[in-house]
Amino acid sequence: MPHSIALDNFSGPLDLLLKLIEEKEMDITTVSLSAVAEQFLSYLEQIEERRPDELADFLVIATRLLLLKSYALLPYLYTQEEEDPRELEAQLRMYKKYADATALIQTAWEKSTTLYEKKALPVDIAFRPPHDMTTQKMREFFIETLARLEPVVRIPKAAYQKVMSLREKLAQIHDVIEKNVMMHFSELVSSAEDRGDMVITFLAILELVKQQSVVVKQTGSFSDIIIEKASV
CATH class of the missing domain: 1.10.10.580 (Structural maintenance of chromosome 1. Chain E)
Known part of the structure; x- marks a missing residue:
């Protein structure tokens, strides 16, 4: 993902930010994900052509960051028996593969001088943003999601002590x-x-x-x- 972001405690590519957090070199609770979303959406508004693969990359990384921050703020809501939290990330990466394949097919189609007709095969789409998705709606979605991560009442430390x-x-x-x-x-x-x-x-x-x-x-x-x- 070529686009870079600038925060109070980080400046650089978004995938590097995720790598530092996953390797415990940065504390996720000090990162403002709303600021990350704002900068990326502002970037999308400025460019003329919005690439599907770039949007998919951002959704994959942003989803992982949201999960990591939710674990840091609400550790008592997650147990080892729960399903793998990277399921949504896998679906987003699957969407990115479809987007990349679509771009390659489109390029090959434009270069080809011979046309072949073949019945389209059914394709199960893992994930695709709604057709009416806008940058404003994405901004509202991220702000609403981040607001839900703040715990209303923190459980006292004594509640975790083994008796x-x-x-x-x-x-x-x-x-x-x-x-x-x-x-x-x-x-x-x-x-x-x-x-x-x-x-x-x-x-x-x-x-x-x-x-x-x-x-x-x-x-x-x-x-x-x-x-x-x-x-x-």
Whole structure:
């Protein structure tokens, strides 16, 4: 794609911008995709002849940039089980191949002096922009799409933290009791990362008491709980 763009933090061909982002040499969140779209559309308005292959190139790269930015801004909406996000990109590249082939056939047709008639074969078109597509509509489409990428509410970091399961906590406390025979409840919860971990620890102790694996004692109403290995 020969056309170059100029941003605050990048200047050069659009395909180079995509390459730098995919190779982690540039942060996609610092790139204004609306500015990229504006510059390309302004470029289309200035040239006299608009080439289909150039438009297809831009759509392929712009689509990939939109996907990368959506992953960066909304990582919690995507899972490993989802379909390959490059499906649309493949369809756009297929359209570009059709556009290139059409241009070659047109050139050969204009040069040929002999005409041959043959019934046209049905062709499944992977992707083709609407006939009424204009630069203004493309501008509105990109602005609307970019607006949807901004998350309304960011999920707190704590929501991503893995909580130890009751089964894992049971095994952990059981190993500690086996080695120490006796210990205090305060010692078990002193290394707890948050309240959730403390609750899991307390539930695990209750389960061990139920299983008769440990016994608990308390010398006073508000004194520390003593946990001992149950006698066989």
